[in-house]
Amino acid sequence: MRYPAIAVALVTMLALAGCQSMAEKTDRPESLYLQLGERSGIASIVEDLLYLIVEDERINEQFSGVDVRQFHSNLTDQLCELSGGPCTYSGREMRESHADMNVTDTQFNALAENLILAMEQNNIPTGAQNRLIKRLVPLYPQIRNL
Numbered sequence: 001m002r003y004p005a006i007a008v009a010l011v012t013m014l015a016l017a018g019c020q021s022m023a024e025k026t027d028r029p030e031s032l033y034l035q036l037g038e039r040s041g042i043a044s045i046v047e048d049l050l051y052l053i054v055e056d057e058r059i060n061e062q063f064s065g066v067d068v069r070q071f072h073s074n075l076t077d078q079l080c081e082l083s084g085g086p087c088t089y090s091g092r093e094m095r096e097s098h099a100d101m102n103v104t105d106t107q108f109n110a111l112a113e114n115l116i117l118a119m120e121q122n123n124i125p126t127g128a129q130n131r132l133i134k135r136l137v138p139l140y141p142q143i144r145n146l
């Protein structure tokens, strides 16, 4: 299975940063959630991500007509749960919600890039950014509908 370049690069960076994360004892499941600023911090990251998506011509057309409130709430819950927080994602399965979109590698990378930018804007440490991206990599085949 082929993974997008950004995912491969980030996982490699993660491997290289392994010593650092061990030193910080950030492998505990709940610590990523805390580093992201708990649910309110994640909600703020997702809000900034939405502004970036609207400005990004590689992906904004896909989002026309989307219920922004619902998307914001569901994505926040999903990232909260994935980061080890006390949330339950109650939206649709990734394969189902992206089924008819024909999401390309370029678009997947664009969204990941915007998420990283949004985390930068919220002063999330690089190690925590990488850990969240790593947890999103398994969703790649579902979102690409492979």
Ligand code: HEM
Binding pocket: 059, 062, 063, 066, 067, 070, 071, 074, 075, 078, 091, 092, 093, 097, 098, 101, 103, 107, 108, 109, 111, 112, 136, 139, 143
């Ligand atoms: C890591 C990558 C991604 C994650 C974690 C993700 C996550 C999500 C989540 C949680 C939802 C809400 C599902 C629901 O409400 O039931 C959603 C919906 C959606 N996603 Fe993604 N997504 C990703 C990539 C993409 C990409 C690359 C595109 C297009 C360029 C995209 C376009 C959409 C659209 C348009 C919706 C709204 C669907 C609807 O309301 O009918 N997503 N995504």
